[in-house]
Amino acid sequence: MRVRLAAISALVLVSAGCGLSSGQPESVADKETLVIGVKQDQPGLGLRKGSKYEGFDVDVAAYVAGKLGVQNVRYVTAPSAKRESMLQAGTVDLIFASYSVTPERKTKVDFAGPYYVAHQDTLIRSSDTTIHNVRDLRGKKLCEVAGSNSWRRVKEERKVAVNLVAGASYSDCIDQLREKTVDAVSTDDLILAGFAGQDDSIKIINAPFTDERYGVGVKKGDVAGCEAVNKAITEMYQDGTAEKLLKKWFGPTGLKVTLSVPQFEGCG
Amino acid sequence: MTVAPVSPAPQNAAPATMAATGPPLTLPPGPPSDERTPRRRTVPGRVRTLTGVAVVAVALLFGATALAIGNVRDGLQVIGHDAGPQVVATADLYFALSDMDAQIANVLLIGRETSLGKGRQQALTRYDQRRAEASRAVLQAAELTIGDPTEQRTVRSVLDGLGRYERLASQALLLDEQARHPAGPPPQRVIDIYRQATDLMRLDLLPKAYNLTLDSGTIVRETYEEERAAVLTGRILVAVAGLGTLAVLIALQIFLARRFRRVTNPALLLATLATAGLTLAGWLLLSQEADDLRMAKENGFNSVLSLSRARAIGNTMHGDQSRYLLDPGRADTYEQVYLDKSQSVLYTPGGNLDKYYVGVDNAVSAFPDKSDFLGFHGIEANNITLPAQSEAVADVLKGYQRFQQDDRRMRQLALAGQSRQAIAHRMGPLSDSFESYDKSLVGLTGLHGQAFDRAIENGDGSLGGWNLILPGASLLIALLIAAGVWPRLSEYR
Known part of the structure; x- marks a missing residue:
């Protein structure tokens, strides 16, 4: 009988385990190491200096990664033409590379943010x-x-x-x-x-005439990860970091920057 | 398979390990004296143990079912009664805010004219009405964000911003009234104030309201996924507990049949049948409930949310049409954001409005045979799950097409320098086609709303009675087991 009870409880545990982790790929919300794709040739946004990258995109990426509780972040160059395939293949986890949200791209990747609407x-x-x-x-x-x-x-x-x-x-x-x-x-x-x-x-001239929504590229289907990034972006605007970063990178240029959180695209 | 028997050999070793007798290994602790009657002590001891296991198994079955039903109740409560409907309320916040700004633009555009559209007074009345709706929706949003400091800060800043917006709007209205200008762009000082107001609305308040809806959608999604997974896991637990109980009960009967030379034990047989029935009913109930939750979330909630967003964006597009006529200095910007928003509602490739109009015409005339467009309407058109939905989608698409055709007409008039005709078109035919498009969108949303309500009602309905059925049936099974075993045990007294 003890054998039977043990068998039953083992079965119960196994089935409970199955029910909870039904083969979902890992979300960026749960990862401990993140590979983030950025630009390498855009002054102010993503610029490679030696082995380091610097710019607004890079600073925003670092803030978001911190809010996600990630310990290790590795930055790599994400060339414009390869951004979707890099996310799909999983060579990068997130992309912060002046990556405009467009309906066509949304069929291939999900977008958190935008973290900024450029014009x-x-x-x-x-x-x-x-x-x-x-x-x-x-x-x-x-x-x-x-x-x-x-x-x-x-x-x-x-x-x-x-x-x-x-x-x-x-x-x-x-x-x-x-x-x-x-x-x-x-x-x-x-x-x-x-x-x-x-x-x-x-x-x-400060006469903007389009909206370019800079989104965060997330692997398609990672709704929890996308929502976690959105929350981090909301907090970045609430705690004044967004203002600080925008002033740091674009303050001396005379550009009128928007200091309130952009309208998100919505996840999934 | 033959097993070397130790003591009185059973005819067949199967089906249960308990039937394979041997030196009593798992007896309840008792004084190991009285060596003359080992067998008499063994049999009632075993009966008692088996009975105890059976009762524990029934308790487990009860517990597993009760737990899973609890998950169902939580899921139905959050999705069907709390967060679900409130999320839709925050979508209304966006709509109300956006329409406030559109009405101000209309009033400024109409100026002192009285013959245009529904007129200045009606626009002002509608502004007040939307203002009241916005306040109510902010309150509901505030309720929903309890426990989430990030979202609470967002709600607070929407509330603050709304106060600032009203101040700017009334300033613009006052200056405009003093100017007593004919229909068309008001004096620059009015435009300057309105720019501050509309920037505050479009760049600050509307994005926050929109993000609130998305945030609350997150609550629903998380609850749904958690509770549904728990219900499905619970269903497995119920099956395991039920089958385990059945196995113990069958073993008990075989044991009794052998020892006491009785073929059947009616009470135990009934207990077995009742367990089988309860397990099956529990399994079916949980499957049904998981299905109802999925229906409510996927065919109801998701679509209602996405269509509410489409409706909210449609309303700001209609406002952008007024702003395009109102503020020539920014006409290019307002036209571009109009195109961007149009493409988020219904996407067809094409970098400028002329190409877009053609794309919309083609997409709409190809529906329902083909629906290769994207955007909110694309998602809806490619996910037909309800009866009458296809017709309703066709209505929406036709309404949208007409709305875009009227938009083209308005811009043609404006570009041709016929600004008065352009304004008359905006306030007359374009306004009508917008309203009929909006109405068809509300109709389609209602269809999904009904599906949502139905699924939640079904879910609530099937749970009815389980408050009694589950404890009643479990108690009955336990009593039947006792009734089946008691007479046998009393033979040993």
Whole structure:
């Protein structure tokens, strides 16, 4: 009888165990080590310096990881084209890499956040007094960066008749702006701010005309992890850390930053 | 299989280990004297032990079932009666706030005109009404966040912000009234104040209200997953306890049949049948309840929440249309956020509004044969689970299409410089098509709401009676066991 009772209780324990851990993959909310994907070439957001990364994205990632109770965080470069596949394959747990939330991406990964809503804005020479908003770009020379969609937003979506001048990268565009071969550079304000902060001869016009929601990439289906990240982001805004970090990285640039928590995308 | 018998060999060694007699190993402790009557002591001792095990097994069955039913009750309570309905209330908060801001924009846009749409007074009345709704919803949200300091801070800051918003809104209204301007953009000083108000609303209050809904949705999801897992585990425990009880009862009967040369023991037989019945009924009940919880969560709650979000976003889109006409300096921004929001409601590829309108036309005309669009409406269109849902979704899609077509017309008029006609279109046909779209959305949400209520009602209904059935049946089984064993034991007195 003791044997039987023992057998019954063993069975009970086993079945209870099965019911609780029914093969769900581990959530980032429960992990002790996290691999986080960031940008390596975006001043102010994610920039690689030696073996370290620095920038707003990196600081936000560190805060969120801390709130999740993670001891070890490892940062890796997440190139734009590989972000979905890295999350799907599990080579990274989270992505903080100026990763805009879009409906297409949402079919492949889940998004916590956004932790910040950036806006497309325009960078001009400080001496220029003719450009106040995107409409004023009509007839002006706008830098067109290969592989970026930002110029389309001006020329195709806003239908402003600009003259496009090719640039190899945003740093190249900034050089051209100083040399007056272009009149304006238009892309996410946080990216522009990274450049404007280093130079008084250029300025942001503070006339945003799009919403770019920077989300946190989470593996599809990890609802608990996504919700935990959202909670951490809420707390980051409540305890003043968001303000501190935004001022740290973008304060000197004259950019108007939003200091209240963004509208989340919703998990799962 | 043959086992070397030690004492009187049983004819067949199976089915229970207890039948294999041998030197008494598991006797209740007693004085090891009286060597003349070892057998007489052994038999009643064994009967007592087996009976004791049987009664403990019945108690376990009772406990397992009671525990699982407790989980069912908790799940139904939280999802069906507490958090579930309250989550929907926080979604109403977003809606009310967003409509407050839209009504202010309308009043400022209409100016001193009286012939446009439903007019200034009605917009103001609706503003007051939404203000009252928002207050009620904040209270409900506050109730829901008890115990979560992060969410409580959010509720508090929504409340603070609402006060600031009202101050700015009344300032804008006052300046606007003094300006007595014709329909169209008010003087810049009015626009400047309104910009502060609408920025506070759109960038600060609405996101927080929206996140509150998501947070409370988390409570429901967590409760659901915990309780449902517990119910399913409980179902296994009930089966194990039930089968264990049956095994003990059968063993007891075999033992009695052998020792006392009686073929059946009617009371024990009844106890066995009652145990089988209780176990089966418990299993079926828990399966049914797990199913009801799933129905309520997945076909009811999830859809209601997602459609409420779609409705809230639709309302801010309608406000963005007024703001687009109201504030030419920001028209580009308001048009862009309108497009972004449209794409979160119904997504088809296309980077600007012209392409989007075409995409919507194509998507809607292909439904219900094809539904390859994303966004809130895409999720709904690809998850048809209720009768009449497909028709209701078709209504919503057609309403949305008309709403977008009227939006196109309004923007064409505005771009052509016919600003008065654009405003008249906004306040007339566009407003009508928005309202009929909104109504169809409410209808579809209602369909899911009914499914939710039905599932919760079913769940509550099936539990009815188990307060009596479970203890009654368990007690009955225990009594039957006693009744079956008592006469045998008394033979030894």
